[in-house]
Amino acid sequence: MTYDQExxxxxxxxxxxxxxxxxxxxxxxxxxxxTEAEDGLxxxxxxxxxxxxxxxxxxxxxxxxxxxxxxxxxxRRIEAExxxxxxxxxxxxxxxxxxxxxxxxxAGMDIVLSKPVRFLDLETLLKQLQSSVISMIDSSRKxxxxx
Numbered sequence: 703m704t705y706d707q708e709x710x711x712x713x714x715x716x717x718x719x720x721x722x723x724x725x726x727x728x729x730x731x732x733x734x735x736x737t738e739a740e741d742g743l744x745x746x747x748x749x750x751x752x753x754x755x756x757x758x759x760x761x762x763x764x765x766x767x768x769x770x771x772x773x774x775x776x777x778r779r780i781e782a783e784x785x786x787x788x789x790x791x792x793x794x795x796x797x798x799x800x801x802x803x804x805x806x807x808x809a810g811m812d813i814v815l816s817k818p819v820r821f822l823d824l825e826t827l828l829k830q831l832q833s834s835v836i837s838m839i840d841s842s843r844k845x846x847x848x849x
Contacts, residue, residue: 708735709733709734709735710733710734710735710757710758711734711735711737711755711756711757711758712729712734712735712736712737712756712757712758712759712760713736713737713738713739713745713748713749713756713758713759713760714726714729714736714737714738714739714759714760715738715739715740715741715742715744715745715759715760715761715762715765715770715773716740716760716761716762716765716794717740717741717762717765717766718762719740721762722738722740725760725794725819725824726738728819728821728824728825729758729760729828731821731825732825732828732829734757734758734828737754737756741765741766741767741768742765742767742768742769742770742772742773743767743768745759745761745773745777746768746773746776746777746780749776749777749780750780753784753786755781755784755786755787755789756789757789757790758789758790758791758792758828759774759777759789759790759791759792760792760794761773761774761791761792761793761794761811762793762794762795763793763794763795763796763797763802763806763814764795764796764797770793770794770795770806770809770811771793771805771806771808771809771811772809774791774793774806774809774810774811775809775810777789777791777810778791778809778810790812790813791810791811791812792811792812792813792814792815792824792827793806793807793811793813793814793815794814794815794816794817794819795814795815795816795817796816796817798816813827
């Protein structure tokens with residue numbers, strides 16, 4: 703990422719404070735601007751207010767109130783209502799049941815990682831996203847340049 707580009711925005715949603723701290727630290731190391739939510743309802747409120755679009759959402763599956771699959775569906779609905787581009791939703795779960803992972807994907811998550819999440823795996827995934835986004839931005843700028 704070059705200095706003239708704003709950092710990508712990430713929302714970390716997990717009811718476990720320690721997990722949020724770990725994910726936040728992972729993302730800060732990669733250069734993301736971080737917002738945190740301790741549950742699904744708070745996450746939806748954050749995304750809904752002030753046109754708050756995130757490039758990446760790290761979303762725990764099992765939370766009090768609304769599970770991650772329900773939150774993912776609501777985020778996708780908000781993105782569509784605001785005509786935002788589709789952000790990356792990464793589900794995180796301790797469940798090994800393929801049915802739950804499938805439910806997460808059907809709800810709008812792009813990928814589901816199993817706990818414990820390793821920094822190297824997350825870093826590789828997000829750096830690929832980051833380079834794709836930067837390439838799209840650079841490409842758009844070139845198309846808009848008047849010579």
